[in-house]
Amino acid sequence: MISPSKRRREKPALRERAGPIAGQARRHDRVLAWAFTAGVHLIVFALLFWPYAAPSPAKPSLSPDLISVAILPKPKPPGPPDQTEPGGPDTAIRPTLLNPIAPTPVPVTINMPDNSDLMSESQLAGTTSVGEGGGGGGCDLARAVQRALRRDSLVRSAVEGANRLGKAVMMWNGDWVRSGGQDGKGLSAVREAIMWEVAFAPQSCRNERMHKPVLLSLADGSTRFAIGSGDWRWSDLLGLRKVPRDY
Secondary structure (H helix, E strand, O other), rough: OOOOOHHHHHHHHHHHHHHHHHHHHHHHHHHHHHHHHHHHHHHHHHHHHHHHHHHOOOOOOOOOOOOOOOOOOOOOOOHHHHHHHOOOHHOOOOOOOOOOOOOOOOOOOOOOOOOOOOOOOOHHHHEEEOOOOOOOOHHHHHHHHHHHHHOHHHHHHHHHHHOOOEEEEEEEEOOOOOOOOOOOOOOHHHHHHHHHHHHEEEEEHOOOEEOOOEEEOOOOOOEEEEEEEOOHHHHHHOOOOOOOOOO
């Protein structure tokens, strides 16, 4: 057994040993207390700011299985509403009628054909047909010119092109007359055929004096050309007038 005196000697020694250990324990307790307090504060602050600090939810990625393509039906052609549709024709969308706008009048220019070269019945009555007048002294230049016009195929083509087939045309009345919408005076093919025949006729025939217009005709008999006005000569068609000599 341990004597009381010995125990008393051991107690101060134990106190000296226990003193540093107790100080360390108190410091350890204080550290734990501060750590616990700091942890509580951190939890409180985290709870307060959690809605604002929370990260935004990530966008869901599209899965190929979730993608669908909408196929629209073909539009129906315009027409009366289908009677078989639900609701009948009263449920169809009716177009809004706009106020009609009066059309602006557009001026139209009508070009009237120029028929000033066509002869009337009264003018035809004052002409002489081939063989009725002139031709004295063995000259019948009117018949020769008429024959040349009937032989020339270009003459008929020119008459058809000018829409003068079957009509009576004033060809020369002191000057060549423009026919319809032709560019030059007189039908070019007809004028050239007449001038060619007159130019190669004898001079006595070219200078024969005429007192009425002569009416020449084509083979159809209805297409006619009047040549002359008042007193005239065939040479006048060539632009050559006989100048009287001074004695």
